Structures are given as structure tokens and as C-alpha cells.
Amino acid sequence: xxxCTPKEPVPSDAHTIGKINPVKTCQPVGAMYxxxxxxxxxxxxxxxxxxxxxxxxxxxxxxxxxxxxxTSSFTEGASVFGGAANLxxxxxxxxxxxxxxxxxIHTTCLSETIGDDLPTIIKQAEIxxxxxxxxxxxxxxxxxxxxGFSNMCRGIVSYLAESDGNPKKERANIFPGFVNPGDMRExxxxxxxxxxxxxxxxxxxxxxxxxxxxxxxxxxxxxxxIEDIKDSGNSKMTLSLGAWSSDEAAATLQDxxxxxxxxxxxxxxVKATDDLVMAVKEGFGVEVPESLEIERGQVIDTLIDTHFQxxxxxxxxxxxxxxxxxxxxxxxxMGMIPKYVITGTPGNxxxxxxxxxxxxxGIEGSKVRAExxxxxxxxxxxxxxxxxxxxxxxxxxxxxxxxxxxxRVGFPIFDRAVQPxxxxxxxxxCLRLIEMISNTLLERRDRDCKDEDxxxxx
Amino acid sequence: xxxxxSLPAGSAPCIDERQFSIMTTGKNKSRIHCADDSLAGAVxxxxxxxxxxxxxxxxVTDAVHLVHGPIGCASYTWDIRGSLSSDSEMFRxxxxxDLKERDVVFGGEPKLAACIDEIVEKYHPPAIFxxxxxxxxxxxxxxxxxxxxxxxxxxxxxxxxxxxGFISGNKIVGYRAAGDALLKLIRPKEGxxxxxxxxxxYLGEYNLGGEKWLVESYLREMGIEINVAxxxxxxxxxxxxxxxxxxxxxxxxxxxxxxxxxxxxxxxxPYIDVNFFGAENTAESLRKIASxxxxxxxxxxxxxxxxxxxxxxxxxxxxxxxxxxGKRAAIYVGGAFKALAIIRQLKELGMEVMFTGTQTGKQxxxxxxxxxxxxxxxxxDDANPAEIEKFLLExxxxxxxxxxxxxxxxxxxxxxFVDHNHDRKDGLAGFEGAIRFAREVYATxxxxxxxxxxxxxxxxxQD
Numbered sequence: 064x065x066x067c068t069p070k071e072p073v074p075s076d077a078h079t080i081g082k083i084n085p086v087k088t089c090q091p092v093g094a095m096y097x098x099x100x101x102x103x104x105x106x107x108x109x110x111x112x113x114x115x116x117x118x119x120x121x122x123x124x125x126x127x128x129x130x131x132x133x134t135s136s137f138t139e140g141a142s143v144f145g146g147a148a149n150l151x152x153x154x155x156x157x158x159x160x161x162x163x164x165x166x167x168i169h170t171t172c173l174s175e176t177i178g179d180d181l182p183t184i185i186k187q188a189e190i191x192x193x194x195x196x197x198x199x200x201x202x203x204x205x206x207x208x209x210x211g212f213s214n215m216c217r218g219i220v221s222y223l224a225e226s227d228g229n230p231k232k233e234r235a236n237i238f239p240g241f242v243n244p245g246d247m248r249e250x251x252x253x254x255x256x257x258x259x260x261x262x263x264x265x266x267x268x269x270x271x272x273x274x275x276x277x278x279x280x281x282x283x284x285x286x287x288x289i290e291d292i293k294d295s296g297n298s299k300m301t302l303s304l305g306a307w308s309s310d311e312a313a314a315t316l317q318d319x320x321x322x323x324x325x326x327x328x329x330x331x332x333v334k335a336t337d338d339l340v341m342a343v344k345e346g347f348g349v350e351v352p353e354s355l356e357i358e359r360g361q362v363i364d365t366l367i368d369t370h371f372q373x374x375x376x377x378x379x380x381x382x383x384x385x386x387x388x389x390x391x392x393x394x395x396x397m398g399m400i401p402k403y404v405i406t407g408t409p410g411n412x413x414x415x416x417x418x419x420x421x422x423x424x425g426i427e428g429s430k431v432r433a434e435x436x437x438x439x440x441x442x443x444x445x446x447x448x449x450x451x452x453x454x455x456x457x458x459x460x461x462x463x464x465x466x467x468x469x470x471r472v473g474f475p476i477f478d479r480a481v482q483p484x485x486x487x488x489x490x491x492x493c494l495r496l497i498e499m500i501s502n503t504l505l506e507r508r509d510r511d512c513k514d515e516d517x518x519x520x521x
Numbered sequence: 522x523x524x525x526x527s528l529p530a531g532s533a534p535c536i537d538e539r540q541f542s543i544m545t546t547g548k549n550k551s552r553i554h555c556a557d558d559s560l561a562g563a564v565x566x567x568x569x570x571x572x573x574x575x576x577x578x579x580x581v582t583d584a585v586h587l588v589h590g591p592i593g594c595a596s597y598t599w600d601i602r603g604s605l606s607s608d609s610e611m612f613r614x615x616x617x618x619d620l621k622e623r624d625v626v627f628g629g630e631p632k633l634a635a636c637i638d639e640i641v642e643k644y645h646p647p648a649i650f651x652x653x654x655x656x657x658x659x660x661x662x663x664x665x666x667x668x669x670x671x672x673x674x675x676x677x678x679x680x681x682x683x684x685x686g687f688i689s690g691n692k693i694v695g696y697r698a699a700g701d702a703l704l705k706l707i708r709p710k711e712g713x714x715x716x717x718x719x720x721x722x723y724l725g726e727y728n729l730g731g732e733k734w735l736v737e738s739y740l741r742e743m744g745i746e747i748n749v750a751x752x753x754x755x756x757x758x759x760x761x762x763x764x765x766x767x768x769x770x771x772x773x774x775x776x777x778x779x780x781x782x783x784x785x786x787x788x789x790x791p792y793i794d795v796n797f798f799g800a801e802n803t804a805e806s807l808r809k810i811a812s813x814x815x816x817x818x819x820x821x822x823x824x825x826x827x828x829x830x831x832x833x834x835x836x837x838x839x840x841x842x843x844x845x846x847g848k849r850a851a852i853y854v855g856g857a858f859k860a861l862a863i864i865r866q867l868k869e870l871g872m873e874v875m876f877t878g879t880q881t882g883k884q885x886x887x888x889x890x891x892x893x894x895x896x897x898x899x900x901x902d903d904a905n906p907a908e909i910e911k912f913l914l915e916x917x918x919x920x921x922x923x924x925x926x927x928x929x930x931x932x933x934x935x936x937x938f939v940d941h942n943h944d945r946k947d948g949l950a951g952f953e954g955a956i957r958f959a960r961e962v963y964a965t966x967x968x969x970x971x972x973x974x975x976x977x978x979x980x981x982x983q984d
Binding site for chain 1 (some may be wrong): 932
């Protein structure tokens with residue numbers, strides 16, 4: 064069952080021409096997710112309505128939340144004569160009916176191919192006083208959902224962030240990268256714990272993990288406030304988490320408002336979290352509070368207590384580059400062997416960074432691929448199997464076909480709930496990752512071992 | 522329990538131009554506007570032409586479904602439908618030509634041809650469906666020509682599905698594209714004939730949660746065989762036998778009526794509408810099929826089956842009706858066929874249907890819906906979330922049946938939800954399905970969680 068990948072290995076240098084079982088999706092969904100991280104924002108998809116429906120569905124299935132977004136509802140006419148009229152009508156209708164504070168428009172492959180000039184259209188549109196319309200170009204035939212997220216983040220900065228020319232405030236901007244609201248909450252908690260005020264955007268906490276309070280709010284309480292985003296031009300520095308998702312936005316803010324960006328990994332694992340903590344410490348001259356020292360110590364203690372449960376196990380990791388890179392780093396810390404590491408997002412830097420990590424750890428024989436697909440990963444696994452898969456829901460076919468356990472990390476996860484609320488970032492996130500990985504391997508051992516090897520104490 | 526509408530007081534949640542897409546039975550004399558294009562700026566629940574085509578063809582299990590376009594169109598439709606297969610799982614793989622900027626500028630035809638070659642080499646499938654997407658329609662790739670050449674080159678069926686999304690915002694256009702592809706696939710080659718049988722085809726059945734298998738088991742007991750279903754758990758070889766049937770059953774009217782009519786014209790196969798959602802509908806449909814065959818033995822077996830199954834279903838429905846009587850329900854689903862079936866089942870459960878709508882209903886569908894709901898029921902075409910929210914609150918609804926986009930909206934409003942769309946994993950058809958549906962409706966409407974919602978100690982006590 065579900066074993067449609069042929070066994071015969073493809074030549075080692077032969078990528079599939081298209082994609083079979085992709086590890087990426089298209090730009091607009093990332094842009095939509097980023098836009099939802101602004102308070103009072105209605106994302107708008109400038110294209111035909113199927114796109115908008117798909118993105119909303121993908122986000123709803125992952126976050127188990129309503130995901131609101133409007134569409135220009137392109138038809139054949141708009142596709143021939145351009146989408147300007149549709150977009151202007153859409154802007155008018157959206158403000159009249161849905162009353163957002165801000166509309167964040169992203170394009171689609173269709174409107175990009177037509178060549179709609181969004182800045183001009185937006186300039187000509189009727190925008191009510193005190194409301195905003197921003198945009199990002201997100202052609203689906205370039206990059207991935209991560210590129211779309213990054214482009215919208217940059218759009219937010221270029222439209223909204225301002226510097227008042229005064230000395231910078233003792234405050235950090237946090238660009239969290241394409242992660243779950245649970246992860247964003249944890250990153251902010253760490254920075255707050257260190258006594259540093261912060262502005263985080265996009266901020267999907269209390270938007271894509273909002274509580275059921277017996278009423279529905281089209282614009283939930285969470286999300287970065289527009290005035291805060293504007294004021295981010297006056298912050299002292301930007302913690303730019305994840306090169307693929309955040310660095311462009313940070314660079315734009317640096318150019319525009321002279322706020323230096325500190326490029327960091329998304330803080331997954333001990334090392335990446337240490338790097339974040341140290342960047343805040345050095346940037347603001349604050350001490351690391353005892354509470355964080357204790358948290359870190361607990362992680363180290365747990366790693367030592369449990370290392371024999373997972374040490375030496377071979378893992379295949381796949382997903383988005385900004386998550387896979389620090390995750391691989393943490394797996395190495397755990398003593399595991401990242402045998403196959405794949406992202407669907409393009410960028411040679413990915414292979415370089417991972418290969419360097421592996422080399423430094425003295426791990427040989429691993430395969431690394433940017434812009435890969437799960438077909439290729441599956442063939443690699445057929446050649447030489449692994450003990451564990453780590454990645455999104457789409458890995459479950461390989462997991463079943465090859466009888467390998469899957470730990471679900473990343474986007475999208477359609478078949479498990481709760482995970483968007485729980486962090487894998489920070490020291491707390493380390494504990495969660497250890498728990499997930501270790502439990503999964505132990506469950507497998509308990510399931511498969513002989514009666515005489517079935518132990519109470521592990 | 523108090524619900525605040527998310528919209529500011531006094532603001533009209535409905536766009537003026539949409540007033541003709543909403544009506545209240547008993548009040549409006551005018552006809553509902555439907556199958557209009559969605560408005561620019563709407564948070565429409567509708568999908569696209571490609572989506573319509575894909576959901577119809579996707580359950581052809583041993584075919585490769587190759588999406589010619591940028592990656593998204595393939596990613597979002599990867600195994601989204603709970604169609605079950607008794608054999609091949611090829612349809613659950615995701616194939617995309619992953620068009621890049623270069624292809625958009627210089628044309629995607631060479632890449633499409635190369636992808637087809639690669640797929641044939643790797644998998645040797647009996648057929649490849651090649652779906653066109655928005656951008657492909659825009660740049661004018663001639664997928665018909667590429668498919669034709671590839672078909673000759675490899676000696677397999679390579680069938681173009683013309684489903685560029687922007688052609689229409691209505692999935693029905695996609696159903697039509699899929700229908701075209703199916704008709705092309707089953708048309709016998711010159712000199713070939715398909716032997717006529719006493720078997721029937723089952724159109725518009727996608728084997729969600731094994732529903733085709735369930736109905737097949739009833740029919741078998743009656744002494745009738747299914748030739749092939751369009752397209753649940755079908756294979757390319759099975760589909761090619763379609764012209765040999767003596768009867769077509771049409772279940773999902775939206776997607777398959779046109780195909781049924783074409784099969785009638787081309788092969789002289791008559792068709793009847795059936796509906797296996799709900800015990801009463803199932804019994805009626807089985808009798809209808811039996812009477813077509815006009816065989817006493819088949820009739821006798823059918824009645825025996827219905828009697829036996831009804832004995833199992835009735836007490837269960839009665840038990841749930843006790844709990845559900847007077848509860849208020851809303852329905853928002855893709856097609857009118859399903860809406861009608863759900864209305865009937867909810868009424869059997871003693872519930873009141875306050876609100877019903879579809880994404881793709883036609884004029885006559887809405888007339889039929891209006892005739893079976895009680896006065897004051899809101900009937901709506903292509904509802905947007907603001908409208909859904911407004912009527913859920915206004916009509917104080919307890920439970921909604923719909924698809925994934927409505928699920929979390931309903932939950933946030935404190936309203937139970939039953940998925941009657943692609944995401945469901947359990948079959949809701951037939952007698953067993955009627956029992957399951959009743960249980961699901963009960964479980965969500967009367968979930969103990971709602972008690973904790975009502976009795977929130979942090980909130981001040983409200984009258």
C-alpha cells in the first residue's frame with residue numbers, strides 16, 4: 064500500500080523533471096499566512112478564486128482555525144483585459160463589507176502573468192481614511208510558500224515601517240519566520256523574560272490559535288498592531304529569524320529605517336536558542352535571567368538522561384529550510400545521524416549549510432538536497448533505510464510504505480491537532496522535540512520487541 | 522449563550538448586489554440568482570475549474586494525475602479526497618510539472634512532454650490525465666497537441682483536461698471538463714466494441730469512506746452488478762467497459778448529469794437519479810433500480826433487504842430523534858443534490874433546517890430545496906463567511922453540515938459541525954451511513970464540551 068515509488072534507483076544526479084510528491088507549495092499561501100499576522104488584516108488574493116479557496120483550506124486544515132481572505136474572483140474577462148478593475152472593486156467591497164484596518168494583497172501566477180501593476184492600481188483605488196492597502200508580488204512559479212511569506216514580510220516593512228529620526232528605542236523587533244503561533248509566543252516569551260521590550264511581526268498568536276469564547280471575531284485579538292509595525296522603524300535592532308523567511312524583510316528595514324538586522328536561525332535546538340539569547344544579551348547589555356539558565360539546564364539534563372534512547376539513530380528530515388537547518392543542528396546535538404536532509408524550497412545555500420554542519424560533526428554518507436521532492440527521498444530510503452522520519456504530514460506515505468515512524472514537524476500537518484499551539488522553539492521546544500522523538504522510538508521498540516525484551520524501565 | 526456578530530452593528534453584512542442570491546422561503550416571490558460569478562472582494566467559499574475537474578477524476582485509481590502548472594495547484598489537491606481504492610494507490614501521488622518563470626516565458630510544452638516521458642518510464646501507467654491550470658491557459662500551451670503526441674509515443678492514454686481556473690469561478694465548468702475527459706477515455710477505438718451486459722454504471726459516486734462498496738453490497742444482494750463507478754475506486758480498464766452497461770445511476774447531479782445524458786445519446790444507456798444519503802432515500806433508490814430491471818426475484822430480494830435494514834436503522838434514528846428534536850440546523854455544501862439529502866435526513870432526526878445553501882446549485886435545484894424546507898428558511902447561493910455567520914447567529918443554529926472552510930467558523934460560534942464534504946473519513950451513504958450520520962449529528966450537537974462553554978466561570982453570568 065502507498066508504495067508507488069519504484070525501487071530502481073534513479074541515477075544519483077538525476078532530479079525529477081517536474082515534482083513527484085512535493086515538499087513545497089506556492090508563494091501565495093505563505094503571503095496569506097504572513098498577512099494574517101497583522102491585527103485587523105484581511106489578506107486578499109489577486110487571482111482566480113480557486114487559489115484563495117485552496118490557501119484558506121490549507122491554513123484551516125493545519126491550524127484548525129477559520130482563515131479569512133478575499134479574492135479578486137478573476138474570470139476570463141479579467142484575464143484578458145487585466146485585473147485592475149476587479150482589484151479596485153474588490154478593495155471597495157472589502158472595506159465596505161468586512162471593515163478591515165488593512166488589506167494585504169498578494170498576487171498569483173495568473174495576475175503576475177497578465178502583468179497587473181499593483182502599486183499603480185492601489186494608488187488609484189478608493190481607500191477609506193485611516194485604512195491601509197499593502198501588497199506583495201508572489202508569483203507562484205518562483206520559489207515556494209516560504210518565498211511568499213518572505214515577500215509579504217518585506218511588503219509589510221516597505222509599506223508601513225517608519226523612522227522618526229530620534230535615537231532608537233531599547234527595543235527589539237522580532238521577525239519570527241514561517242512558524243506556528245505556539246513558536247512565536249515562545250520566542251517572544253524568551254525575549255520578554257530577558258527584560259527587553261519587543262515588536263513581533265508577523266504575529267499569528269491569538270489569530271491562528273485563538274480561543275473558543277463562544278463568539279466569532281473575524282479579526283481576533285492577536286496580530287501585530289499597525290502602529291507597532293510603523294514604530295518598528297525606531298527599534299534598536301531586528302532579530303531576523305530564518306534566512307529564507309525573514310532576512311529580506313530585515314534588510315529592507317535596515318535600508319529604510321537604519322535598524323540593524325541580526326541574522327539568526329529560528330531558535331530550534333539548544334545551539335540556535337543560545338544564539339538568540341546571546342544576541343539579545345549582547346545587543347541590549349542585559350543579563351541572562353536565572354529562569355532561562357534553569358530552562359537551558361533542564362534541557363541539557365534531559366539530553367544526558369535520555370541520549371542512549373536515540374543516539375546513533377538515522378533520521379530523514381524534510382521541510383522548510385528555516386526549520387530543517389536548526390532542527391538538523393539539534394539532531395546532531397542529540398547524537399543522531401541526519402542521513403537524508405531535504406527541502407523543497409530552492410536555494411543552494413541550504414545544501415552548503417547542512418553539509419558544513421555534517422562535516423563539522425564528522426558525519427559521512429548523508430544526502431542533502433534543496434528543491435527536492437519526496438519521490439527522491441523515498442528512493443534514497445529504499446536504497447538505505449532510516450530509523451525515523453521527521454517532517455510534515457506528507458511523509459506519512461513513506462512512513463507506512465517503509466514502516467518507519469514519523470515525527471510530525473513543520474507545515475502542513477493535516478492529520479494531528481494541537482501542534483500549532485505547542486512550541487518547538489526555545490528551550491521549552493527542545494524538551495518537546497526530545498519527548499516526541501524519544502517517545503516515538505520507544506513506542507516502536509515496545510511494539511516490535513520480543514516478550515522477553517519487553518521492559519518496564521527504559 | 523450570547524453570540525456577538527463580528528460585524529459592527531448596523532453594517533449590512535451582505536453586498537447589495539448579492540441580495541438576489543439570498544432568499545427566505547415564503548417571503549420572496551422572485552427567483553434566486555445562482556451560478557453568477559462571485560463578486561470581486563468576496564470571501565467566497567467557491568473553488569475553481571481545475572478543482573472541479575480534479576475532484577471528479579481523482580478517484581481513477583491507477584491513472585497518473587499530472588498537474589501542468591506551478592507547484593501550488595498540485596500541492597493543494599494532493600490526496601484531498603477520502604476516496605478509497607481496492608487496489609492501486611497511484612492516484613494518491615502528487616505529480617506536477619512545477620512550472621518556473623522560464624517556462625512561463627518560453628512556454629511549458631517541452632517540460633510537460635518531458636514529465637510525461639519520465640512518468641511513463643517510472644510507472645508505466647495505463648493513462649495520464651493532464652490538467653491545465655490558470656497560467657497554462659494564459660500562456661497558451663497546447664496541451665491537446667502535447668498529449669496527443671505523447672499518447673502516440675507511448676501507446677497509452679494521455680488525456681488533456683482543460684481546466685484553466687480562470688475560465689469560471691464555478692466548479693461545474695470543471696465537472697464538465699472532467700466529463701469530457703471521461704467520455705474521451707471510454708470511447709471505443711475504431712473497430713472495437715464493448716459487449717453489452719446487464720450491469721449498471723454508478724455515476725457521481727466517489728467512494729468516500731467506502732460508500733461505493735457499501736452500495737455495491739446492497740446491489741449484489743439484490744442480484745445486480747456494478748459495471749463501473751464514475752469514478753470511485755475505478756480503474757482505466759474498468760472505465761473503458763462503461764459503454765457495456767444497461768443502466769446509469771446518477772448520484773452527484775452536479776458533476777454527472779451531463780455525462781449521463783451524453784452516455785444516453787452516444788450508447789443508448791438510460792439513466793435514473795438515485796440518492797443514497799439517508800435511509801428513506803436509500804430505500805427509494807433501491808426500489809427504483811429494482812423496478813428498472815423488472816425482475817420479480819430482484820424485487821423480492823430488494824424488499825427483504827430494505828425491511829431488514831430498516832429494522833436496524835429505525836430504532837437508532839428514533840433514539841437520536843429524542844435528543845435532537847427541535848434543534849436547529851444549517852447546511853452549506855457544494856452541490857444541491859447533497860443539500861437536499863441532508864435536509865431530508867435532518868428532518869427525519871426531528872431537526873429544523875434554518876439555513877441552506879450551495880456553491881454550485883442551479884435554478885431548479887433551489888426550487889426543489891425551497892419546496893421541502895419550511896417557511897422562513899434562508900436559502901442562499903455562493904454564501905460568504907459573513908453571510909453564513911449572520912444567519913447562523915440570527916437563526917440560533919445548533920449544528921451545521923458543510924465542508925472544511927465552514928467547520929472552524931461554526932466551532933468558533935459555538936455551533937456543532939458535521940463534515941459532509943471531501944474531508945470525511947466515514948461513509949455516510951446507505952443504511953449504515955444513515956446511522957453514522959445520525960450519530961455524528963448527535964455527537965457534535967450534544968457534545969459535553971458545550972456545557973463547559975456555557976458554564977464559563979470567568980464570564981459574568983448572563984441571563
